[in-house]
Amino acid sequence: MTASNLPVAIIGAGPVGLAAAANLLARGEVPLVLEAGPAIAHSVRQWGHVRMFTPWEYCVDRQAGALLREAGWIAPPADATPTGAELVSEYLEPLAALPALAPHIHLDARVVAVTRRGSDKVRTAGRGDLPFVLRVAGPAGRLRHFEAKAVIDASGTWTSPNPAGSDGLPAPGEEAAARHIATGIPDVLGQARARHAGRTTAVIGGGHSALNVLIDLAALRDAVPETRILWVMRKERVEAAFGGEELDGLPARGALGSQARALVESGAVEVLSPFRIAEIRPGDDRALRVVGLHDGRPASFLADELVVAAGFRPDLSMLREIRLSLDPWLECAAGIGPLIDPNLHSCGTVRPHGARELSHAEEGFFIAGMKSYGRAPTFLLATGHEQVRSIAAALAGDQDAAARVELVLPETGVCNTRPSATAAVRIPAATGCCGPAKAEPEPAAACCSPAAEAVPAPIAVAATGCCARKEQAA
Template sequence: MPETTSSLPVAVIGAGPVGLAAAAHLLARGLPVRVYEAGPEVGAHVRAWGHVRLFSPWRYNVDPAARALLEGAGWDAPPGDAFPTGHELVDRYLAPLAATPRLADAIETGARVTALGRLGLDKVSDRGRAGVPFVLTIAEAGRGARRDLARAVVDASGTWGQPNPLGASGLPAEGEADLAERTATGVPDVLGRDRADYAGRTTLVVGAGHSAANVLLDLARLADEVEGTTAVWATRGTDLSRVYGGGAADELAGRGDLGSRLRGLVDGCRLPLARGFAVTSVRRCRERLLVDGITAEGPRTLGPVDRVVAATGQRPDLALTRELRLDLDSCLESVRALGPLIDPNLHSCGSVRPHGHREVSHPEPGFYTVGIKSYGRAPTFLMLTGYEQVRSVAAALAGDLAAADDVRLVLPQTGVCATSRGDADADGCCGVPAPAAAGTCCPPAPARRSASTSFCGVPA
């Protein structure tokens, strides 16, 4: 490391589970670190879905280097087989970790990194680029902006703050912006803080991931408690194998149970489902909403409904890194090396082979994209993946390439796998014949509902 940068810290963007794990690994390697968190507290993105219970137990959610720091501070570890909510993850893990003596002074909250570059060099310039410090523009609420220097940058800023729009084209649907007060993103707290918005009303949930599943299950519970509460589910795709999951074959029982309960609502005719529905517009109908879309059979309208939840996933903020030389997958906006391994057009397994610093690096020396942001727009990510990424990155930055390249990652299997979306009836797993013990690897698609079943007069 050139003398001009050797005394500078490694900058970590984001103080969520993966960002704090990165800081813990860097400190364990004797490297100075600075963590920038845009929110008012560590784990701010986790707080946004804090009412949701994770389907992975504590033993999968605590990074080893982070655990060492916590235990050194007398941490009272939660039971490894218990399932935390997002709030519990912050209160019992992330906040205590950030308060440990070695990390406390390294973390700055309310500090949003708005731009990254090389000191005195734009994206085009080649002159000694690897030996020039990174420069970070930091926006502080009420205090303007400042510039900080770093020897390397680990971007763990996530994607939660960048929700995909309701429009199936990737652009906002017609009328979406004007009706934003009637549309929620992510996972609203249907049974708690946001109960009044959903009780006794009809809600359309758009999306086919675990966020949509959580919202729909909460709405079903609310319907049992409050008369007149109903939900409708719309998905752009027709293959729901990823969200339904492998049931009892899933090595994460909570994830398997989530999908099984959701499928039970549909099969039990408690949840009208419009598959293959691509949203194009949202419009008022008196005091309610109509949602227009296109299907393989032609245009279709769902409604009237009172609210819409766009559980349509997230995307990375690429404006932050415009002056850096990145290598991204053209489809997912993930790091390029991971694209073929996680592309939902090709895989539904929710697993990925072991990978580390080489896969999450870029042509920009010393810059790494880690955590869920490394997956770009891909929908399936586990904290275990991010923890191994940052362990490897910290080792590489410390010059221990043997440890950095010794990547080991064993993820709980979903029990369902298909080689292409829409191939839910395949009798093989990831392109090879399924072994006898993996009979649920690719379960058959659920029976289609009768065409005569309707919702608000529109064929289901």
């Protein structure tokens, strides 16, 4: 089989990976979807209890929706907001089950390496003519090899959370304390209730994911008053985490900040800020003692459990033999680094981008979805749909369509989510926050990821330059 007759490999069967497959099918290409988990959207299922802020209108890829409607699918109400579980059951599972797509999906297929046939990354001559080879671990570690003419890595970052250590590394003792540490947004009102009820939990992080966990813990504290909540972050002032509140252009986000302020002012949540974690040790009357600097001075606190909501980073280990063109500090494609730097941008100021900006030195290789943003927390699911639409067009040879911008974004790129309506929360439930956590430093406006999405009325987003970043880096 010649390289031109090979499929396009897609790593990950989440929302963006399946959207990539739908767009490739529409272009007459054959997708090969490799999902590490035992079911499609394995990572999304981990935050199934979280209700997204984004309404269904922005959760369904255009081409995927067209395939579903052809099969008789009835879309959920456009203005309703799904939980992660509903996103899977009402959209992603029906999509993956379509006869046109189902035969191309391989489960329990974890990609452990990507390379070129018979060549390491050093070889240049004729490299673009060689097919990609994906080494895949199946059940019981059995290895298989798949060949492809192009690769789209849509594997996400959910399995690579940032550590609690303030210097980007796990704090000494952090790995040894792993059984007392949760990441992301644990279901503290459900499956994880017993770990936190009547105990002391420290939530680490100053983004919307952390706020969501705090709100859920406060609801748990209402039921079990012995529950104690600490809020630990690197922000200089806790007020910076509250946002614009009633002055916020998005009332739901403002309400979230107001809820957080109310928790702090009522004493339901104790704040340690700024606090930079240096070490985690076994505790005395609690499981853990966390040591660091509080407002520049040595300090420590005791906790039974830690929830580290400090963002995510890409796992690039399987791409060791691929020629990557990476931004030096975000670890995203170099072409989009200046556009998404969280030191400069919120979601709404990110210029839509496609195959050209996402390209790497390795011809035919792309990273799409949350992983494409590297360590930047500003990814939007709708952005991922636009990415794979453009990439599919480029791989099919339609460069005009690949270059065309077909994405609209809200005026402010705030992403956040709220607790599921089934959760009993005393605080007003108009909004809570969820989705994979944001990394610090954070921009003035918040941002997000697959579980924390876009917003109300869309408008076209003007191009954003990168002069400020150049000055900062100089």
